[in-house]
Amino acid sequence: MSRCKVIAGNWKMNLNAAQGVELIEKLKGEVGGCSCGCCDHGPEVVVCPPFTTLPAVVAAAKGSCLKVGAQNIHWAENGAFTGEISGSMLTAAGVTHVIVGHSERRQYFGETDATVNQRLLAGLANGLTVIVCVGELLSERVAGTTKAVIERQVRAALAGVDAAAMAGVIIAYEPVWAIGTGKVATTEEAQEVHAFIRALLKQLFACPCVAETTRILYGGSMNPGNAVGLLAQKDIDGGLIGGASLKADQFAALIRAAR
Ligand code: PEP
Numbered sequence: 001m002s003r004c005k006v007i008a009g010n011w012k013m014n015l016n017a018a019q020g021v022e023l024i025e026k027l028k029g030e031v032g033g034c035s036c037g038c039c040d041h042g043p044e045v046v047v048c049p050p051f052t053t054l055p056a057v058v059a060a061a062k063g064s065c066l067k068v069g070a071q072n073i074h075w076a077e078n079g080a081f082t083g084e085i086s087g088s089m090l091t092a093a094g095v096t097h098v099i100v101g102h103s104e105r106r107q108y109f110g111e112t113d114a115t116v117n118q119r120l121l122a123g124l125a126n127g128l129t130v131i132v133c134v135g136e137l138l139s140e141r142v143a144g145t146t147k148a149v150i151e152r153q154v155r156a157a158l159a160g161v162d163a164a165a166m167a168g169v170i171i172a173y174e175p176v177w178a179i180g181t182g183k184v185a186t187t188e189e190a191q192e193v194h195a196f197i198r199a200l201l202k203q204l205f206a207c208p209c210v211a212e213t214t215r216i217l218y219g220g221s222m223n224p225g226n227a228v229g230l231l232a233q234k235d236i237d238g239g240l241i242g243g244a245s246l247k248a249d250q251f252a253a254l255i256r257a258a259r
Contacts, residue, residue: 007044007251007255008238010071017052020056023246030255031065032243033153035129044067045067046068048068049071054070058095069096070192072084073100088126098123101132101153117158124161132173135151135173135174138176150173150193151191154171157202170220171216172216175189177191179242184222187233190230198211222244237257
């Protein structure tokens with residue numbers, strides 16, 4: 001079964017509205033002016049700007065194949081949750097995707113497996129496509145516990161998600177030691193974990209279609225130089241890209257690599 005590749009850019013805390021629009025204008029030339037969603041001829045392309053940049057980027061991306069995602073979501077609909085954002089606020093802003101469980105949220109902002117699950121469920125309940133990040137620390141890789149960590153994170157993140165709802169889930173395998181460090185996982189290291197995640201999906205869901213159709217992205221210092229090898233792997237269905245998503249020429253080259 002073929003899976004439409006995904007190239008997703010995580011802008012993190014970079015680019016204000018004007019800078020974001022400038023980047024989108026350059027990228028639009030790359031992805032064309034269609035409105036077909038996941039096209040036959042190209043990867044699904046998603047950009048995830050900071051919250052305040054979202055409306056301007058949604059407006060700038062209109063009429064193109066570019067989709068816009070947020071970098072987080074709270075599980076409550078509204079209330080006393082300073083600094084958080086709800087699913088309905090995101091959908092009202094025209095957002096279609098959301099990242100949850102990024103390692104920077106887990107490392108610096110106390111995100112746990114349980115809160116990642118709550119955020120993922122909230123994204124699905126609001127009709128968003130959720131990009132859920134999992135990945136091991138360097139110490140965990142060195143200790144030989146990578147697969148145990150990934151299994152724990154995937155099981156916890158997907159608790160309460162049924163097979164039908166998995167259509168709205170994209171998994172991003174991001175070894176923490178490769179994020180923003182320039183140290184990319186080898187194609188073999190990445191493929192091994194991706195195949196492990198796909199096998200785990202087979203165990204978790206009775207319907208084999210879930211494992212066959214769920215997109216599993218690689219993230220961690222992906223750039224135009226290493227993307228072709230990674231994207232050629234059988235279980236790697238695209239990339240979640242940080243640094244290289246901020247430069248139009250590099251992100252465009254990654255989109256081309258996924259074609
Ligand atoms: C990320 O933040 O998800 C990421 C993969 O960053 P980078 O590409 O910069 O390593």
